[in-house]
Amino acid sequence: MNKESSKKQKYESLVKLYHGDLFRYAYWLTHDKQVTEDLVQETFLRAWRALEQLADINAAKSWLITILRRENARRFERKQLTLVDIDDCVVLDEDNDIEAGIENKVLARALNMLSNEYKEPLMLQVVMGFSGDEIAKQLGLNKNTVMTRLFRAKKQMAILMASED
């Protein structure tokens, strides 16, 4: 197998294995399907270009998430401030694409009320299946901080959900 077809095969396995998780993660970061698609597409494009740098295929998930988080941060750097009418804003739980039950709506609302410092480690744990050590590495925090944030995130979720009952 030549170098190019081996690279292609590696890329295709990454897409097969991680596209779904990356898409879900990006969607819950951005709350916008179009932005999610652009973000995930850009992530895979950058991954393809830098695939030679991925020496250990077992590290692929963290590597892809790092690219995606960086791309998401760039999005905010590029973003121009625009004013919109409040009536034009779509609240996530009213999105027609999400045909979830009442429980899901309550969960979604609680999740979206969390600040990013709590939401992101929680999503990395639940959606991506990362361990505390992996989340710490990904976010550049020490493990104790991550554990504390996860604990508080879950406590806050429980309180927010109870207040909806």
Add this chain to the structure above:
Amino acid sequence: MKIDFYQMAISEPHSQCPDFLAALASDEKLRLVQQQQIAEEDAMLALFDSTPAPSQTHLDAIAAISSDPEKKSWSINNYLAIAASVLVGVLSLNFIDFNQEQHNQHLANHTLNHTSHGHSYAGVTDTHPSLSRVNLQLASYGARIDDVDALLWNKDCDYEGITSAHLVYQDQSAKINVYVVPDSYQFSEVEKVFSDERYQGTIKKVNNNYLVIVGPKGHDLAPISERIDNELHWNI
């Protein structure tokens, strides 16, 4: 010390730390906290699974990156514009007899790829279609179905150059993918039984179609195959 394990049961309930596992074994209350937390995370995971399905344009763009990466830095809107131009071109050339060399020639591989590709959303979102919606779809394949009780999802797919009816059934805890593929696609290989590391399946020729059933490896496909045989009628 014990309070740390209670925190751990919430912050990292799946932790494999030996001390935590030992504490779980000896403390029933701790085990209950851990199990409750795991249940809450499962509910959260189900919420994440309700993420909208990606568009076909997006999936095609991702798949095409390894063929022509420069094009893929464009946004979806660029693709829509290109797609519109291509459509106009195709419509203006509709007398040309295109052969179908572009599609995947290996039916089993095609359905395995299709199943992996749809794993994150087929049967997860937009579920439980009505009988009339499914029969409207199947009519173009000369088929109709009696019952949608076990049917989770349906879509007309265009994947790897092949248009097929894609149905997802719930069979016990497994999701079973069923494809109706017209035999007008000339496949060089059609294996009756096939598998890869994750899935296994069967192919049967029915009238002018191939009926392909794909399930997780190790899952007994016989009962669902029998059910589909009974519920799906051809030649309408």
